[in-house]
Amino acid sequence: MARLFILLSAAVIFSFAGPGTSAAQQDSPEIKDHIFLENPAQNAEAEAGRIYQALKDEMEVSYEMSGIPEIKNYQSWDSFNSLPYLSETHGRRYVNNFANKIGADYGKLAKGEKHAPGTVLAKDSLTLTDSGQFFPGALFIMEKLAAGTNPQTADWRYIMISPDGSVFGDTTGDQRANVDYCHDCHKVRASYDYVFYIPEEFRRNK
Numbered sequence: 001m002a003r004l005f006i007l008l009s010a011a012v013i014f015s016f017a018g019p020g021t022s023a024a025q026q027d028s029p030e031i032k033d034h035i036f037l038e039n040p041a042q043n044a045e046a047e048a049g050r051i052y053q054a055l056k057d058e059m060e061v062s063y064e065m066s067g068i069p070e071i072k073n074y075q076s077w078d079s080f081n082s083l084p085y086l087s088e089t090h091g092r093r094y095v096n097n098f099a100n101k102i103g104a105d106y107g108k109l110a111k112g113e114k115h116a117p118g119t120v121l122a123k124d125s126l127t128l129t130d131s132g133q134f135f136p137g138a139l140f141i142m143e144k145l146a147a148g149t150n151p152q153t154a155d156w157r158y159i160m161i162s163p164d165g166s167v168f169g170d171t172t173g174d175q176r177a178n179v180d181y182c183h184d185c186h187k188v189r190a191s192y193d194y195v196f197y198i199p200e201e202f203r204r205n206k
């Protein structure tokens, strides 16, 4: 009898979760809870933006301790996002995107076009801890090298700088193996010169 009961309840749960019951789901309390739970996510971006304003000067100074000249004053470059947004692909960090003058066409390339050598794209980040606090995160960099310099990565150099200013990896220098995975993922955007651009809702100029 007990077993039959379990089987029946499993069938009920299954029928609610199955396709074709979307109308029922829309009215279900779980869906309403889910919508309610989306608000904290929006607040998280606003909160990240506020904390970023307080920490960004200190972050720039720390990243520059890496001694990598290409990122000097990156916060004075064009910035492309409205608020820090959650990037699952960069270790669940809240990120911002900057491009230097040569890379001013970031996000505007037509299919098949390439960025000019000297383009530097920088993405700094805040890490959100499980207890809900933001801390400076890593700086992610892509630099377009002179044509033919590094064919394995389509002449892109990938660098990751830790928040304390140490170089975690640089595809043209120390700890290459630590950042080989960058190009492996960026490869899927080969037709746009390996650049993804940022989610539409967080673009500064939509």
Ligand code: HEC
Binding pocket: 086, 087, 088, 089, 090, 095, 097, 121, 122, 123, 140, 141, 142, 158, 159, 160, 179, 181, 182, 183, 185, 186, 194, 195, 196, 197, 198, 199
């Ligand atoms: C699993 C996929 C993935 C991996 C791994 C990855 N990226 Fe990205 N990268 C993305 C996506 C998607 C975007 C754009 C959206 C975003 O910011 O999340 C992006 C954006 C960037 C940008 C801004 C230029 C652009 O493409 O829009 C830089 C700079 C960057 N990544 C550097 C790095 C570096 C350095 C590493 C390695 C340490 C790395 N990425 C690893 C997927 C990845």
